[in-house]
Amino acid sequence: MTKNTGIPYEKMIQHIYQQILTCEGLDTINVQHNIILKGKTTSHQIDVYWEFNLRGIVYRTVIQAKDWANKVPQGAMLTFKAVLDDLPSGTKGIFIAKNGFQRGAINIAKAHGISVYTFCSAVEENWSGPIPMIEVALRLRVPVCIRPQFHMPLDWARDNTRITGLMRDLDPRSLVTDNETGESWTINRLITELCDRCGTPPKEYTKEFHDAEIQPFGTEHRIKIQEFTGIFGYQTGYDEKFHIQVDQLVGYILRDATNGRIDIFDNNVTLLRNEAESNG
Template identity: 30%
Template sequence: MFKTKGDRLESLIQYVYQVLSEFANKDIEVKNKHNIVGKSGVIHNIDVYYQFELNGITHKVIFECKNWHSKVSKEKVLALKSILEDIPNSVGVMVAPKGYQSGANKFAEHHGIELISGSEESLLAAVIQKRLQVVLPDESVIGEPFYCLMEKGDSGQVTGTYIRNIDADGKPFLILYFSKKEAEESGKNLNSIVRGIDKKHLTILCDYSDNFGLNLAIKQFMSTDVLGVDSKLIRDFFL
């Protein structure tokens, strides 16, 4: 579990960029809470960090994560600029879900610092889509042992989005079906396609559940009951 909201955001950013680098076939390790010594001799603790080689030069990418309730000020972007000046061949990215105060964007643009804002869901969206392009269950996948409903696009193909339900607390959850026929019945009035979930896809769903709060549920065979289930139980019994 994450100790703070900041820890959660840092882990999310580390995950996002690690998966994107793997998708691009780049041998890059994205690190969380990485210490690096600047030209001044001062040790900087970087929220999220990775580096890569290009034309014989090591380039460093430094992320500053601000999971605050308010917008980030220009002064915080200035503080990141100071760190970048102390670390040669580095570029900076600041991530703040609530956005930035007036002047911060203009200052960051002038100094080549990228500012990212938006919800966790929006940050994950690109990664989920790209990762599912590689491991998206197609019609040939047989449920081992589950089936699920996926959104159908205008062309009749899956969009890469799992169809989720909403519980009494307003939280989304994904239903796993033991029966393909029951999944088809449940999705009859939805714009959906039934897909099998094998062990590879089930592992990914459990990873999302463990790290980013994707709630999972299992529909009991020949019953209307849908029971929420912890990812650990799924791993213990089905993986």
């Protein structure tokens, strides 16, 4: 039984589980690599490990990561079970192998609650066939903003005629502030938000303010506004379909060896999708 890369493989497992835990909302947990745990009778070297405390109870998980060229045999699973038996009660075990497990090893894992996974590149896993392809549909959405206009309170405008002229040809970097909510936008950002709100097709929309003002870009003046009106939204520009080979998009696959469920990662080992359905 030969080893291919050793420690780099273990570090990849550490990296992917840090992402999976973060995706599951456990982003404060530190996933550790190559640590020594003291058992009931002896100390054990652990490839990957994490723990967390919940209401006074410590939950521990240890991972055995093997990039052996052959399938993990029954004897290796029994050895891992012995390590788990020597660690504090309730310690969860996960065995991850690059090239899978012999049937006897999987049977032992099932009998003793050990999770078993394979982790390898998409090409090595041959995911979804010899040259799996994904069809991608590209739809370009073009933002629409027609007749955008800020409206001032009439009484305020009458009392401040010397600065109301600044409302003509406003620079899109001018700052809009809603004093009631504390929110601020540049005009560009506000238009983008309203386009997102209106969606497709574009529609007339009025954003009302109870206490808001606009500061024309490059000035110190603040002008009261009570609403912003216009037609906002998106139009579909064009549709285009093209194909991508799976190995151009998916770099690595973590597969549950018992039920086939997978997590997929890109070529930089960044999590793309959590708990995806198996493709084969």
